[in-house]
Amino acid sequence: MIQVTDNHDVVTIQLTGRFDFRVIKDFQELLTREPRTWVVDLSAVDYVDSSALGMLLLLRDRVRGDAQRVQLRGVHGQPREVLVMAKFDRMFKLE
Amino acid sequence: MDEPGTLTAWIDTALAKIISDLGRARSLLKDAMSRLLETFTRLREQLLQERTLYEVTLQEVNGTAGDVGLVGVLRDVLSRCVDDMVRIGTSSVKIMMEVESLRGHTSKVAVRGQQIEKIASTTRMLSLNARIEAQRIGNAGAVFRVVADEIKSLANESGELSRAIREALAVQSASLAQTSTAVAKLASSDLDHAVTSNKKLDETIAKLAAMSARSLDIFARVQAETASALQALQFEDMLTQLLQSISDKLEIVRTACKAGAIDKLAELDRRIHRDVVTQHSLGVGTVELF
Numbered sequence: 393m394i395q396v397t398d399n400h401d402v403v404t405i406q407l408t409g410r411f412d413f414r415v416i417k418d419f420q421e422l423l424t425r426e427p428r429t430w431v432v433d434l435s436a437v438d439y440v441d442s443s444a445l446g447m448l449l450l451l452r453d454r455v456r457g458d459a460q461r462v463q464l465r466g467v468h469g470q471p472r473e474v475l476v477m478a479k480f481d482r483m484f485k486l487e
Numbered sequence: 488m489d490e491p492g493t494l495t496a497w498i499d500t501a502l503a504k505i506i507s508d509l510g511r512a513r514s515l516l517k518d519a520m521s522r523l524l525e526t527f528t529r530l531r532e533q534l535l536q537e538r539t540l541y542e543v544t545l546q547e548v549n550g551t552a553g554d555v556g557l558v559g560v561l562r563d564v565l566s567r568c569v570d571d572m573v574r575i576g577t578s579s580v581k582i583m584m585e586v587e588s589l590r591g592h593t594s595k596v597a598v599r600g601q602q603i604e605k606i607a608s609t610t611r612m613l614s615l616n617a618r619i620e621a622q623r624i625g626n627a628g629a630v631f632r633v634v635a636d637e638i639k640s641l642a643n644e645s646g647e648l649s650r651a652i653r654e655a656l657a658v659q660s661a662s663l664a665q666t667s668t669a670v671a672k673l674a675s676s677d678l679d680h681a682v683t684s685n686k687k688l689d690e691t692i693a694k695l696a697a698m699s700a701r702s703l704d705i706f707a708r709v710q711a712e713t714a715s716a717l718q719a720l721q722f723e724d725m726l727t728q729l730l731q732s733i734s735d736k737l738e739i740v741r742t743a744c745k746a747g748a749i750d751k752l753a754e755l756d757r758r759i760h761r762d763v764v765t766q767h768s769l770g771v772g773t774v775e776l777f
Contacts, residue, residue: 413583413671420584442576443674449577474678477685478573479566 394418403427408436411444411471419447423454428461430454435466440474452483459485495744502741506734513730520723527720531713538706545699558692565685572676579674586667593660600653607646614639725764732763 393408394415403425407415411434430451434440448462455461463485467475475481550556555563617635621628736759742748743755 413580413675416580416583416671416674417587419580420587423584440678441674442572442676442678443580443671444576445573445678446577446580446674449573450580470679470682473682477678477682478569 396422398425398427401428402431403429404431404433406433406436410439410441411437412439412441413443416443416447419450423450426454430462431465432462433465434471435468437466437471438469440471444471445474445478445480448480448484457483459483463487495746498744499741502737502744506737506741509730509734509737513727513734516730517723517727520720520726524717524720524723527713527717531710531717534706534710534713538703538710541702541706548695558688561688565681565688569678569681572678572681576674576676579670582670583667583674586663586670590660590663590667593656593663597653597656597660600649600656603649604646604653607642607649610642611639611646614642722766725766729764 395406395408396418397404397406403422405422432448432451448464451462452459464475464480465487467486472486475484475486480486546554546556548557550559614635617638618632621631621635624631739755739758743752748755
C-alpha cells in the first residue's frame, strides 16, 4: 500500500508491507512530479525486492543523483540489509 | 690364594665388568640420542614446511596487498550479482512503465475507434433518411438516392474498419498485459538469498580467522617444544663424557687395587676428584673439553 503527501516542496511517500512491483504504477505517476525533496518512509515496510531498488534509483535519476534530495526514512530489518548490501547507503540519505 | 688377594681379584673383575657395561650404555645412549636428534631435526624441518604451506594457503584465501584472494573474489562475485539484479530490476521497472504507457495509449485509441463507429452508425442512419426522402420526391431525387447509397456504403466500410482496429487493439492490449506480467516477474528478484550468502561469507571468514589464529598458535608451540627437545638432545655429549669419566675413574680404582699402587694414591685421588662435567641439570654448566 502507498500513501502520498505532497506539499509541493516535499513529496512524502509512505509505504506499508511489501515494497515491490505492485506499486510501479503509483511510482510512474509520482515521477511526473517535481518536488525539491522526496521522502520515502519505509518504517512500515518489511520486505523489498529488486524492483523496489529500481524504483528508488529512478527517483534518484529524477533529481540527477543528488543524494540529499531523496531521503529514505525508517529503514530497518530486511529492507536495511538489502539496501546496505546493494550499497544504497552510499547513494541515498538513509535514516 | 690369600683372602686379600682373592678380594682384590674379585673387585678387579667386577670393576672390569662395570666398565664394560658403562661402555655399552654409552654406546646405546649415543645411538639413541643420535636417532632422536635426527628425528627431531626432520620434525622441525617438516613443521617449517607445513607452516609455510599453511601461510601460503591463508594468503590465497584472505589475499595480500596485491591480491584480493578467494574471499575477495567471492565478495566481488556476490557484489556483481547484486549489481546485476538491481540493474535488471531498474530496467524492468522502466519497461513496465513504458508498457503501462502503451496500454494507456491503446485504451485511448480504442475509445476513439468506438467514437468513429458511432459516427459511422449515425452516418448510416442519415443516409437511410436521405434515401427515404429521395424516394419520396420521385425521379427528381434519383441523384440524391445514389449519393445516399454511396454515403451508406462509406459508413459501412468505416464501421468495419473501426471494428477491425478495435479487435486488433484488444489483441495488442492482451499482449501488453502478458508482457507486463512477464516483466514484473523479471523485476521482482528476491535479494534475500544474496543477503543470506553475504552473512554466511562473513561468518565463514570470522571462523577461518579464529581457526588460523589457533593453528598458528599451535604451530608456534610445537616449534618451541621441538626446539627445546633439540636443545636437550645436544646435552648428549655431556652425558657421554660423564659416562666416560665414570669408566675412567673406575679404571683408576682398578689401578689403585693392584699391588704397588699405594705410593701413587695421592695422584690417583686427585684424578678421582676431578670433574669433567659440572652440570647437575639441563641448565647452564661447564664441560671440560678433552
